Amino acid sequence: MTAPTRALAPATSGQLATFRLDGDLYGIEVEHVQEVLRSQQLTRVPLAPTAVAGLINLRGQVVTAIELRERLGRPARPEGTDPVVIVVRLHGEAVSMLVDSIADVVDVDASDFEAPPDTLEGQARELIRGAYKLDGKLLLALDVQKALSA
Amino acid sequence: MDGLDDIVEEFLVESHENLDQLDSDLVALEQDPNSRERLSSIFRTIHTIKGTSGFLAFNRLEEVTHVGENMLSRLRDGELALTPTRTSVLLQMVDTVRSLLTSIEASGGEGSVDVSAVVAAISAAMEDTPAAPVAEPAPAAQAPAAAKAPAKRAAKAPAAATAKAPAKAAAAKAPAKAPAKRASRAKAAPAPVAEELSDVLQDELQTDLPAEPLTPAPTVEEHPVPEPAATDHPEAEATTDAAGGQARRAVADSTIRVDVDLLDELMLLVGELVLTRNQIVQNVARQTDTDLIRASQRLNLIASELQEGVMKTRMQPIDHIWSKLPRVVRDLGLALKKSIRLEMEGRETELDKTLLEAVKDPLTHLVRNSVDHGIETPEDRKKAGKPTEGVLTLRARHESGQVVVEVADDGAGIDPAKLGAKAVQRGLLTADALSRMSPADILQLIFLPGFSTAAAVTNVSGRGVGMDVVKTNIESIGGTIEVESDPGVGTVCRLRIPLTLAIVPALTVECASDRYAIPQISLQELVSLDAEKAANAVEEVGGAPVYRLRGELLPLVRLTDVLGLTSERHDGHVVIAVLRSEGRRFGLVVDRVINTEEIVVKAVGGQLKQIGLYSGATVLGDGTVALILDVQALARRALRTETADRQEARAGVLQAAAVETDRQRMLLAAIGGGRRVAIPLDTVTRLEQVRTESVEKVGNREVVQYRGAILPMVRLDRHLGAYGESDREVLEVIVYADHGRSVAIVVEEILDIVDGEAAVRSDIDDMGLLGSAVLGDKVTELLDVRAAILAADPAFYSSPTPTTPSGVPTALLEV
Numbered sequence: 001m002t003a004p005t006r007a008l009a010p011a012t013s014g015q016l017a018t019f020r021l022d023g024d025l026y027g028i029e030v031e032h033v034q035e036v037l038r039s040q041q042l043t044r045v046p047l048a049p050t051a052v053a054g055l056i057n058l059r060g061q062v063v064t065a066i067e068l069r070e071r072l073g074r075p076a077r078p079e080g081t082d083p084v085v086i087v088v089r090l091h092g093e094a095v096s097m098l099v100d101s102i103a104d105v106v107d108v109d110a111s112d113f114e115a116p117p118d119t120l121e122g123q124a125r126e127l128i129r130g131a132y133k134l135d136g137k138l139l140l141a142l143d144v145q146k147a148l149s150a
Numbered sequence: 151m152d153g154l155d156d157i158v159e160e161f162l163v164e165s166h167e168n169l170d171q172l173d174s175d176l177v178a179l180e181q182d183p184n185s186r187e188r189l190s191s192i193f194r195t196i197h198t199i200k201g202t203s204g205f206l207a208f209n210r211l212e213e214v215t216h217v218g219e220n221m222l223s224r225l226r227d228g229e230l231a232l233t234p235t236r237t238s239v240l241l242q243m244v245d246t247v248r249s250l251l252t253s254i255e256a257s258g259g260e261g262s263v264d265v266s267a268v269v270a271a272i273s274a275a276m277e278d279t280p281a282a283p284v285a286e287p288a289p290a291a292q293a294p295a296a297a298k299a300p301a302k303r304a305a306k307a308p309a310a311a312t313a314k315a316p317a318k319a320a321a322a323k324a325p326a327k328a329p330a331k332r333a334s335r336a337k338a339a340p341a342p343v344a345e346e347l348s349d350v351l352q353d354e355l356q357t358d359l360p361a362e363p364l365t366p367a368p369t370v371e372e373h374p375v376p377e378p379a380a381t382d383h384p385e386a387e388a389t390t391d392a393a394g395g396q397a398r399r400a401v402a403d404s405t406i407r408v409d410v411d412l413l414d415e416l417m418l419l420v421g422e423l424v425l426t427r428n429q430i431v432q433n434v435a436r437q438t439d440t441d442l443i444r445a446s447q448r449l450n451l452i453a454s455e456l457q458e459g460v461m462k463t464r465m466q467p468i469d470h471i472w473s474k475l476p477r478v479v480r481d482l483g484l485a486l487k488k489s490i491r492l493e494m495e496g497r498e499t500e501l502d503k504t505l506l507e508a509v510k511d512p513l514t515h516l517v518r519n520s521v522d523h524g525i526e527t528p529e530d531r532k533k534a535g536k537p538t539e540g541v542l543t544l545r546a547r548h549e550s551g552q553v554v555v556e557v558a559d560d561g562a563g564i565d566p567a568k569l570g571a572k573a574v575q576r577g578l579l580t581a582d583a584l585s586r587m588s589p590a591d592i593l594q595l596i597f598l599p600g601f602s603t604a605a606a607v608t609n610v611s612g613r614g615v616g617m618d619v620v621k622t623n624i625e626s627i628g629g630t631i632e633v634e635s636d637p638g639v640g641t642v643c644r645l646r647i648p649l650t651l652a653i654v655p656a657l658t659v660e661c662a663s664d665r666y667a668i669p670q671i672s673l674q675e676l677v678s679l680d681a682e683k684a685a686n687a688v689e690e691v692g693g694a695p696v697y698r699l700r701g702e703l704l705p706l707v708r709l710t711d712v713l714g715l716t717s718e719r720h721d722g723h724v725v726i727a728v729l730r731s732e733g734r735r736f737g738l739v740v741d742r743v744i745n746t747e748e749i750v751v752k753a754v755g756g757q758l759k760q761i762g763l764y765s766g767a768t769v770l771g772d773g774t775v776a777l778i779l780d781v782q783a784l785a786r787r788a789l790r791t792e793t794a795d796r797q798e799a800r801a802g803v804l805q806a807a808a809v810e811t812d813r814q815r816m817l818l819a820a821i822g823g824g825r826r827v828a829i830p831l832d833t834v835t836r837l838e839q840v841r842t843e844s845v846e847k848v849g850n851r852e853v854v855q856y857r858g859a860i861l862p863m864v865r866l867d868r869h870l871g872a873y874g875e876s877d878r879e880v881l882e883v884i885v886y887a888d889h890g891r892s893v894a895i896v897v898e899e900i901l902d903i904v905d906g907e908a909a910v911r912s913d914i915d916d917m918g919l920l921g922s923a924v925l926g927d928k929v930t931e932l933l934d935v936r937a938a939i940l941a942a943d944p945a946f947y948s949s950p951t952p953t954t955p956s957g958v959p960t961a962l963l964e965v
Contacts (some may be wrong), residue, residue: 043774047761055777062768062775149756
């Protein structure tokens, strides 16, 4: 289920599950993704790190939800828009992240990959491995392990 | 298995498993005679059986396995080569072992199974000239018979025939009797008639065990060694063997080994099922479709039974860990030259396997401690006027959803004074702090890290590690430990362990519109104050909110403050959950109490564990996730140690009262005019408050309606001739219930609960009093409860007819 993460290898070919967040397109290795859910009832966790949006009930299993906007230092999601929950399986444990909307599964080629520009700063630099140059847009490769170990 | 003790039963199950393995190993070995590995494995199996049989005094079994082991060890070491003859005798040995086991299982003894033939055969096979496998004519002739399949099939018919004959003829023979009994018990044979039985046996023989009777029969006949019981032997063998098929099902096949992980998985799934069931039942309750309702009721029932069943699979009697203790006590007793009798009560008390494992070491430690430090040497015991033989008692029982395990000894006990002095000497606390502690509280010092009371360090215990580790271990599984001791009389260590870890009873509360679960084990009582009362009752000590709980200051912690939230309760009501953690008591202020329910504990992710306030999360009946509060962490975070110390010292007084059963706990109450009375706490069922306007008159007696019944009242101030304020709005009432009747005793104020023994009594008497005593530095009158009750209800003791609902809960009382 959990393929050994080659997340640290700068360029990988393969399939990325993509999603949108604050206008950008992100991708994570498709093998990490367990399932995608519409908005869920969240139980907030007082005193938790700000990126922890709460806990969701995934068929009786309690799963932590990470607000990816917060992790990437983006502004909060506008009022009235429901996040989409991507459930990811890391080291046998299910964790989930909240994104704006889900997009396609994309085949990427290592030759299209480029490291993040030096101007990328802050938390985001830690979490974005680089970008795949697709036709007309950039697909940002998210380091899912780091992003979810808030 | 009646009549067999657990060790034998376990031995049988294990040996049967091993033997099945052995059969295939031996056959495989014949194909590959040089496999050291296989030989070693066979050797180990036989060695194990030999060892255990020696231990259990099954001499013939030991004899057979012993020669077998000899041969195997020589085969393993390469001194002998494996020939078909040797394989055969080994297989024959396996069969004999099986017969013996069958007999043991059926009758508890080795029966009449003859082993001399096999022993002789094995010995003879060992004497064969090594490295000359096909040299001797007899074994050579026999070899194909044992090894080749066609020969086996051919031999089946005669074997079955022999089985039928002796079973008919020798119904009275011991080996046949045993299987008859077994067979009828196993419900395979309708009646234990020999003829019918023989048919069953024959079937068994042909279907289940075709090869087994083969090897002994031809081998014995063909073997050059003279065989005295040659004619009888195969018959007996065949019958027992055939019956073995049935008997084995009784022990080996009636139990299966299941991976604990699988059980855990099942437990999880059942937990989910129960939650889903709750959701469905809640939804269906709003429907009108009767079929659906009926189905949901069935689902409800089945899910509950399933939950119970799965929980049961994980339950084991505590005897599993106790059974090792007699040996520990005996050995230790011998080493220390003490004579100790171990008594066990409630050994069938069951608890979850995981918990059982977790309790094993702490329990062993406590037992060793009792033997080493608790029970005195025979000389000392004689001097103290006790029997020289010390008694160590283990008790286990279920009590309100928990398992209580006690380790009690009738030894020297722990002297609080010595203990306290030691603690001061070690710098664990100051003399001043010690002076404020109650004896019972001092006893709990033995759980401090690095504390040992042993005068001499022995290799058994007394190295200063132990009790704190025991405490930590017990607490890590959600249990508690307490110790009580009477110097000169003995010590009792009491463990309280939850039945299971996976499902715990919890109180669900609401705070800032979120729900949280608080494990019941730390909950002591609930206090609800309306706005008017709360305004006065919640006071402040230097800015820290406190509540006077029966005269004692209870520090209050607002859950909203701890969690950094804002309360959404604005009507001034205060709901306090009185919690206890590590000897500290505090009140957790929540917005409201929802209910109590059984919750399934789920682990939370690493990010949330680090917060250190939540021990997990759970899914509530309606599907929402609720966090489970970690009461210990909450206490540590919210209470400064200083207040906690004071708290502990005060709580110790109460605890002492609760713990010492022979001392009497007293409820102190003011009755006006500065007079105080003490009422034995065991005559108090409940404390209530009654509004004055609800008091009505029946004749010249005052009564009050209480829980749907009429409660006669006695005003203690009038009864005892004191002058209390009579114009109070709310009356403090002590309810006493017995045999379904209740009375209410009205006092001015409930002051405290104290330990009666510390008091100095005098017999200055007055009407309605038993005497007076100094309790809490003040002269206090001891109430003659009987007289007071009779004043309220003259018929109280005479008539057993229930007038009030029985089972009035005592939740309000601190225990």
